[in-house]
Amino acid sequence: MKLYIGNKNYSSWSLRGWLACKQSGLPFEEIVVPLYDDAWAETRLREEFQPSAGKVPVLWDGEAVVWDSLGIIDWLADRTHRDRFWPKDPVACGLARSMAAEMHSGYMALRREFSMNMRARHTDVPVSPEAHQDVMRILSLWAEARARFGRGGPFLFGSFGAADIMFAPVVSRFETYGFTLPGFARAYSEAVLGHEWMAQWTEAALAETWVIDRFER
Known part of the structure; x- marks a missing residue:
């Protein structure tokens, strides 16, 4: 398989696909x-990006091509075993799938005001009422998942899975912009940031030299 991704410092969707x-x-x-560099207009027209209309991540698996992070999750769950990604308990699975889908399509104010930037650290950043509402909704979902289904480990549904993958960039944003989190959310965030794969991604992101001005405050 070949996974095409954008800059690790900035590309939240690439993180999910990876x-x-x-x-x-x-x-x-x-x-x-590299996203949005001088060659990007030509790069995004290359054959490997045609199915996704120039968006990342794009996964090529033989002749099959899958783009969009949630699509990639489902493709790989079918290729391996769904228990790798989703809780076995059907009630927990229903919540996990709903949370992943809501993350996929929602929280526009949070995305707009707090773009992913793993190298940066900010404090006292103003938060609009709309973004605050997004944050409170996310925290309420995290609290429900942890309280009902999180006894088997430090992640949303105990063990690391698709829901954690979808929320990993949010954890990164909370770290970048200095959000004050309640204890359970701080513990969960630390578990995600401390995960071996997240640590690998973060190390690579910090080593990148690209700067995309539109994502810098």
């Missing part, structure tokens, strides 16, 4: 494509 590939246990080659 974590999904790691979670699958299948061997894959990662190909980093």
Whole structure:
């Protein structure tokens, strides 16, 4: 498999696709494509990006191509075993899938005001009422998952899975912008940031030299 991703410092969707590939246990080659550089207009027109209309991540698995992080998660779950990604308990699985889907399509104010930037650290950043509402909704979902299904480990549903993959960039944003989190959310965030794969991604992100001005405050 070949996974095309963007800059690790900035690309939240690439992080999700990469974590999904790691979670699958299948061997894959990662190909980093600098986003929005001088060559990006031509790069995004290359054959490997045609199916996704120039967006990352893109996963090529033989002749099959899958783009969009949630699509990649489902593809890899089918390729391996769904228990690798989703809770076995059907009630927990229903909550996990709903949380992942809501993360996929929602929280626009949080995304707009707090873009992913793993190298940066900010404090006292103003938060709009809309972004605050997004944060409170996320924390309420984390609290429900941890209270009902998190006894088997430090992650949302105990063991690391698709829901954690989808929320990993949010954890990164909370760290970057100095959000004050309640104890359970801080413990969960530390578990995600301390995960071996997240640590690998963070190290690579910090080593990058690209700067994309639109994502710098």
